Amino acid sequence: MSNYKFNIDPKEPREDQIERHKDFGKVMQNYQRMTNPLYKTPLYRYRKLFLIVFLVLFVAWLVAEFGENENEKKNSPVDSAQQLKKDSVKPIKDSNFNKQNPQLKSGK
Amino acid sequence: MNEHHKSEDDLRKELAIVEAAKSDPGKFGVLYEKYYRVVFVFVFRRTGDEEQSGDIVANTFLKAMLALPKYTFKGVPFSAWLFRIAANEINMFFRKTNRERVVSLDKSDLGAMIAESGESDNADTQKILLKALGTLSPDEMQMIELRFFEKRAFIEIGEIIGITENNAKVRTYRILEKLKVLLTKAGGR
Numbered sequence: 001m002s003n004y005k006f007n008i009d010p011k012e013p014r015e016d017q018i019e020r021h022k023d024f025g026k027v028m029q030n031y032q033r034m035t036n037p038l039y040k041t042p043l044y045r046y047r048k049l050f051l052i053v054f055l056v057l058f059v060a061w062l063v064a065e066f067g068e069n070e071n072e073k074k075n076s077p078v079d080s081a082q083q084l085k086k087d088s089v090k091p092i093k094d095s096n097f098n099k100q101n102p103q104l105k106s107g108k
Numbered sequence: 109m110n111e112h113h114k115s116e117d118d119l120r121k122e123l124a125i126v127e128a129a130k131s132d133p134g135k136f137g138v139l140y141e142k143y144y145r146v147v148f149v150f151v152f153r154r155t156g157d158e159e160q161s162g163d164i165v166a167n168t169f170l171k172a173m174l175a176l177p178k179y180t181f182k183g184v185p186f187s188a189w190l191f192r193i194a195a196n197e198i199n200m201f202f203r204k205t206n207r208e209r210v211v212s213l214d215k216s217d218l219g220a221m222i223a224e225s226g227e228s229d230n231a232d233t234q235k236i237l238l239k240a241l242g243t244l245s246p247d248e249m250q251m252i253e254l255r256f257f258e259k260r261a262f263i264e265i266g267e268i269i270g271i272t273e274n275n276a277k278v279r280t281y282r283i284l285e286k287l288k289v290l291l292t293k294a295g296g297r
Contacts, residue, residue: 002242004249007156007212018148021162024140024169031133031173 114185123181136173143187144169147194153212154198154253164201168194188267195250195268202246211241211249213257221256225288233291240290248283255280 043050114122122139129136147168152161171193179189202209218237222229244252247269254265266276 002239003209003244003246004211004242005156005208006238006241007153007210008218009214010153010156010212012149013152013158013161017158018145021148021158021165022144023166024137027140027166027169027173028133028137030166030170034170034174035133 119181119183119185122186126176126179126181126186130176130179133173133176136169136176139186140169143190146187147190150191150258151194151198153258154210155201156210156212160201164194164197168197171197182267184264184267188264191268192270199246209246209249211253211257213253217257221252221284221287222291224284225291227291236291237287240287243290244283244286248279248286251276251280251283 043053125135125138129139144165148161148165151164151168152158155161155164168190172190175193179186201207215234218234219229222233222237227233241249241252250269251265254260254268255262260268262276262280263273265280266273269276271279
């Protein structure tokens with residue numbers, strides 16, 4: 001059995017068929033993509049990508065900034081001291097408390 | 109002298125363009141324009157498919173651009189180097205797709221091969237020769253295509269296949285001897 005398909009007296013491809021595939025711009029673009037990888041190309045060359053990266057960084061900065069403010073508010077020393085005071089010094093309303101502890105009543 | 113041969117002056121001018129393209133890839137466009145058609149026809153004759161040929165030729169030129177700094181002049185047209193890359197791309201395509209290889213030839217080429225083997229050229233002998241050609245390995249077939257169906261010089265065949273001119277001659281005649289034996293056997297002589 002033959003390993004080949006023989007084309008005897010084949011027609012040459014027409015000029016328009018050949019021209020249809022001819023595109024040096026595309027070859028050049030692929031060449032540049034392969035020789036100058038994305039990490040080596042200045043970001044401003046790709047407007048969309050530049051905008052997306054800028055937005056992502058901006059949002060990240062906003063989150064970090066506001067997150068920090070919130071944490072600072074929660075952890076500020078003045079606030080925590082006031083909270084501690086509120087929690088610890090509560091008026092004792094139990095009437096039997098003074099009877100059980102007379103020294104506290106007389107101030108001794 | 110056939111269409112594949114070039115004068116010393118042509119080769120020198122071409123080498124100047126190649127050297128310029130090494131430092132400025134944009135100048136490769138001159139070589140692209142000059143050789144696109146011949147490389148396309150070279151690939152089309154071996155695939156028989158326009159779309160596949162377009163893709164293979166695009167890859168061929170891209171790889172040529174990437175490998176251009178390594179190119180060294182060996183006294184043959186730059187196209188021989190492009191054909192070498194194209195031939196590798198074609199082989200890779202057939203390995204990947206497992207498609208049947210296409211061999212394009214003219215009837216007159218068959219006649220010339222039969223005459224070289226010393227047989228008489230008729231329809232039967234042509235059939236037998238085609239059958240014998242069908243048994244050749246892809247490397248052997250490539251050699252026959254380049255020498256007998258495309259009428260290239262041995263020095264150019266050597267550059268395309270990556271062997272010396274003498275080696276190309278020896279291999280071609282060995283294949284011819286093999287075909288002669290097959291023709292004689294099939295002819296019952």
